[in-house]
Amino acid sequence: MKRFGIFLLIILLSTSLFAQSRGILTLKSFAVPGWSQISSNRNYGYAMLTAEAVIIGSIYYFHSESKVLEQECYEYAIKFAHLNPDGYSEEFYKQLARYESSGFDAGGYNNWVRQTAMNLYPDDPESQQQYINENAYGNDKYWYWDSSNHRSEYNKIRNRSMDYDNYALVAGGILILNHLVSTIDVLRWTAPPKKANLSFNLQDKTPILQINYHW
Secondary structure, eight states, X not given: OHHHHHHHHHHHHTGGGSOOOHHHHHHHXXXXXXXXXXXXXXXXXXXXXXXXXXXXXXXXXXHHHHHHHHHHHHHHHHHHSOOOSSOOOHHHHHHHHHOSBSSSSTTBHHHHHHHHHHHXXXXXHHHHHHHHHHHSOOGGGOOBOSOHHHHHHHHHHHHHHHHHHHHHHHHHXXXXXXXXXXXXXXXXXXXXXOOEEEEEEEETTEEEEEEEEOO
């Protein structure tokens, strides 16, 4: 964040070094919302620039909080689900949140895999076993929650982590919108005035072509 602040300060101090052509103004505003507005003495550009800094700070905060909660989830599962310390995929963590254990006992993930295999291949034990071998978790991915309450608490922490990820995505969308609004604003007030306007009218059922030209 400190580097970002220095970057913005350099940008603001260097505005006088650039020719204020429409193309340059547009590029500046697209790169940093509010830059062109400020350099053109349009004070609302400060609001755009402030919004940019706040949004970027928010994205950084949301990502940081998500990572903290991810680590909390991981440590919680090690303690209460007896998970082996290791790196796991996002899909694995989803199953960890859904099932009481990884085993073939009732409520276990592997039990669900076995039931799925039987439904897919009801009269084919060989295909059932192949499906189980390909999809069941081994001892290296063993877990067993101490209680349903612990699994529920794990889900709450994990959902909070995903919420922060979603907040970061929303903030990213707002960031893009801020760039677009700033750019469109520059295009609007730097657009050359229309010198000629054509219009058609009817006067006593006679078509009339009107040309207005602004010198």
